[in-house]
Amino acid sequence: MLREHRRQQILESAKKVFAAKGYHATGVADIIKDCGIARGTFYLYFGSKRNVFETILDAFLELLKERIPRIDETVGIEGIKKQIHDNVTGVLSAYAENPDMARILLNEAVGLDKEFDRKLWDFYKDFLGLIEDALVLGQEMGIVRPLDTRIIAASIHGSMQEVVRRVLHGRFDMDLDQVVEEILAYNIRALFVPELVEAWDRL
Amino acid sequence: MLREHRRQQILESAKKVFAAKGYHATGVADIIKDCGIARGTFYLYFGSKRNVFETILDAFLELLKERIPRIDETVGIEGIKKQIHDNVTGVLSAYAENPDMARILLNEAVGLDKEFDRKLWDFYKDFLGLIEDALVLGQEMGIVRPLDTRIIAASIHGSMQEVVRRVLHGRFDMDLDQVVEEILAYNIRALFVPELVEAWDRL
Amino acid sequence: MLREHRRQQILESAKKVFAAKGYHATGVADIIKDCGIARGTFYLYFGSKRNVFETILDAFLELLKERIPRIDETVGIEGIKKQIHDNVTGVLSAYAENPDMARILLNEAVGLDKEFDRKLWDFYKDFLGLIEDALVLGQEMGIVRPLDTRIIAASIHGSMQEVVRRVLHGRFDMDLDQVVEEILAYNIRALFVPELVEAWDRL
Amino acid sequence: MLREHRRQQILESAKKVFAAKGYHATGVADIIKDCGIARGTFYLYFGSKRNVFETILDAFLELLKERIPRIDETVGIEGIKKQIHDNVTGVLSAYAENPDMARILLNEAVGLDKEFDRKLWDFYKDFLGLIEDALVLGQEMGIVRPLDTRIIAASIHGSMQEVVRRVLHGRFDMDLDQVVEEILAYNIRALFVPELVEAWDRL
DNA sequence: GATGAATGAGCTTTCATTCAT
DNA sequence: AATGAATGAAAGCTCATTCAT
Incomplete structure (x- = not known):
């Protein structure tokens, strides 16, 4: 389908330019x-x-959603550890693999207009909901x-x-795994009951 | 000083409108x-x-800077705890007391243009520098x-x-102290060596 | 009269600034x-x-008019030569002694608006009328x-x-007398009957 | 070339309006x-x-330049006479054929701003340079x-x-040739050595 | 008489969008 | 399907003038 291909071309250009110059500083002229x-x-x-921008944003939000599946708590503490690790890695690599989209989401989509704000809040609400669910579950299991x-x-x-x-922004020259490790170590200690933290590290 | 009063009037209006409609959607017409x-x-x-916006932003950044004094580590663990507590409370209340400015900083100033971005990154660089210094100091003291x-x-x-x-955004109906407590409990566990965490809570 | 003195102050400032920056580039702010x-x-x-500008212009036009009295033809060729010489010197020195006003008249007052244009044309019409009268007279006397x-x-x-x-404009470093001599030599030859030119130079 | 045609349309309108109302009194609104x-x-x-105005001005200055070729002195006195006659006719007819441009050059471009002034002075410097060269040459040839x-x-x-x-300005109802003759007669007498003036008229 | 803060009409310029080809 | 010239609403900003003190 030629039509679809052309559409993708435009999206790629738009992504690049929006990420580089920002939404407002980018004119349709730049994209074409x-x-x-x-x-x-x-x-x-x-x-x-606005519509191209929205399309780009929606696609990335969709991509991110796929990377955060609900945690299956029936697989034991070791399985949970692996799931958490995979989820964090999944999300971070989604950003890492799509730096332009990430920049757009984190820097350009903020404060654009009321509707975009609502869209972002809705997305983050779902995202936070999943985290909250996991936390509640962890509390019920006695590990949080x-x-x-x-x-x-x-x-x-x-x-x-923020990380x-x-x-x-290019300030960190570290690799993804190291970042994941630090984030996990940070949050594990912040969240889990002391007994588990020790056990966790030994896993 | 009538002149200064009028200046403040304009700043207040600008703050209000920028916070409500966003930088780009706000016209000089709205402010006046x-x-x-x-x-x-x-x-x-x-x-x-742009100049009014910058003035508002600068004022708030200045205000925030004042709320984050360097930590005096010579006063013992209990003194440090109080300092940290005060610093966090200070920063959060700066936001709480200036919701419009806070909204502008967190939502509108992001991705406005290259120069604002640099200004923000510079500010955050200083901010993160202070945190890092404190972390390094804590490591040297053996508590981090x-x-x-x-x-x-x-x-x-x-x-x-993010909190x-x-x-x-108005979703949380909690008071400031509770937020401070949660943030501290979260980070204390995330950062400190296990022995200290216990002692910390007993303080 | 203090009032008159203050008025002159303003006129002097206006003259200076108009001459230096031009009518449009000069703001009331510059003058005050x-x-x-x-x-x-x-x-x-x-x-x-506009009114200050007009006042300045009118004053200079008035000044110039005074310097060009009608020629008295009853005094013989030698007297006429002196009169012409004096008139030319008078006009040129009016410019030389009021360089700001001159600059305003020659550079700024041109094409300002319909009314100024009319004022200038009227002035020049009178001026040219005098010259024409002198030429006609000269023709009747058989010297033109x-x-x-x-x-x-x-x-x-x-x-x-143009001279x-x-x-x-500061390009010529010559003195007034030299300029007058050149202009006269130029026009005498251009205007007078050949026999007179010779006689003229011998006078 | 529709594009070039449209461009000319705008230039024509601009020329007309600038000539009629003057630079400052003309708004883009008037032109469109x-x-x-x-x-x-x-x-x-x-x-x-400003750019349209400059374009118009430049075009006319260019046109004028083309009308003033350097004089070829090797062709004898009769040839020189013809050249001078042609040059004067050429310049004057350039003005006559483009009254709007001429009005703009003579009335509107004066005192517009520093840059235009410089442009005009540069042009006139070249123009005067050519005249001076011709005068010097004439002196060397013993005819000036x-x-x-x-x-x-x-x-x-x-x-x-000025003529x-x-x-x-529409005050003169005379034709071009007559004007040229008068200007030449005037300047020939003003410039040339007496012997030549006589010879000149006989040519 | 003197002040200078306040005014607002009016200017130039931009740019997302349309539409005839 | 593709083009790109044309559109015009709307923005930011200036500055001669006014007027309450």
Whole structure:
């Protein structure tokens, strides 16, 4: 399908330019120049500048969602450890593999307009919901210490997001695994009951 | 000082409107309407729309800086605990007391343009530097566990920022002290050597 | 009279600034800054920016008019030569002694608006009228060769004006007398019947 | 070339309006109204109001330059006479054929801003340079009397310019040839050695 | 008389979007 | 399907002038 291919071309160009210059500083002119198409052609595939941006954002949010499956608690502590490890790695690598999209999500999509804000809050609400569910489950299983699950879910999310932001900004020259290890070590201690922390490290 | 008073009026209106509508969606027209002044009057006090925004942002960054004094480590563990507690409370209350400014910093100032981005990164660099210094100091004192100070400094910053963001968004109906307690409990466990965590809680 | 003194102060400042920056590039702000008075004070003495400009221009046009008295032809050729010499010297020295006003007249007042244009044309019409009258008279006396008085009056005026313009622009480092001599030598030859030219030079 | 045609359309409208209302009194609104195009279209072809004006001015200066070729002195006195006649006719007809451009050059471009002033002075410097060269050459050939070439070059230029200005202003109902004859007769007498003037008229 | 803060009409310019070809 | 010239609403900003003190 040629049509689909052309659509993807535009999306790629838009992604690149939005990430590099920001939403407002990017004009439709920048996108079509990068893409080598005419102004009118752009509007043949996307209704508006806002619409391309939304498409890009939606795709990345979808991608992120897939990387965070619900935790299966029936597989024992060792299995849980592996799941958590995989989830964190999955999310972080989603960012790492799509730096442009990540930059757009973390830097450009913030404060764009009311509707985008709602979309992001909705996404994060789901994301935090999953974290909260996991925390509650952990508390029921006795492995997570007593804490306010809402505040702590936000903390976890915020700490990961900020680390990602700084890695993307190019300040950290470290590899993904090291980042995952640090984040896990940090949160394990922050969340789990003391007895488990010891055991965890021995796993 | 009538002049200073008028300047403050404009700043207040600008703060309100920027926080409510966002930087780009806000026109000078919105600010002067809220303020009840003429177009020209606005430009008598501020050189441009960007300039008012910058003034607001700078003021808030300055305010935040004042709330984060360097930690005095010579006062014993109990004194350190109090300092940390005060610092966290200080920063969070700076946000709580200036919700508009906070919203502007966290939502509007992100991705505005290259120069604002640099300003923010510079500010955060200082902020993270202080956290890192404290972590390194803690490690030297044997109270902070071995960890990558850069990643963890980012984590701490990110976790606090995200919590603030969500409190501002109005979803949390909790009071400041509770938030501070949760954040501290979270980070104490995440950072300190196990022996200290126990002692800490007993303080 | 203090009032008159203040008025002159403003006129002097305005003259200076208009000559230096041009009418449009000059703001009321420039004038009052140079003058050290308040905005409102300016409008106490002059109804508008245009009005100050007009006042300056009128004054200079008046000054110029005084320097060009009608020629008295009853005094013999030698007397006429002296009169012409004095008139040319008078006009040129009016420019030389008021370089700011001259610059304003020659560079700024051109093409300002319909009304100024009319004022200037009227002035020049009078000026050219005097020259034409002198030419006609000269023809009647048999000392001016046959020529189209309108065209030649314009030529005379234009040649003098352009020389003044260039002197003002600072390109010529010559003194007034030399300029007068050249202009006279130029026009005498251009205008007079051949026999007279010779006689003229011997006078 | 539709694009070039549209560009010319805008230039024509701009020329007309600038000549009629003057640079400052003319708004982009006036130009596009005269032209029947939208605001944006204007900026598609010209970067700014100043830019159109400059384009018009440059074009006319270029046109004038072409009309003033260097004089070839090797062709004998009769040939020189013809060349001078042709040059003067050429320049004057350039003005006559482009009254709007001429009005813009003579009335609007004066005192617009520093940069335009420099452009004009540069052009006139070249123009006067050519005249001066011709005068010096004439002196070497013994046909031009002793005179200050700089002052007289300015006189010549000024006299021609002023005549043009008045013709454009519509006060003169005479034809071009007559004007040329008068200007030549005037300057021949003013410049040449007496013996030549006589010979000249006999040619 | 003097002040200078306040005014607002009006300017130039931008850019997402449309539409005739 | 593709083009790119044309559009025009809307933005930021200036500055001569006014007027309450």
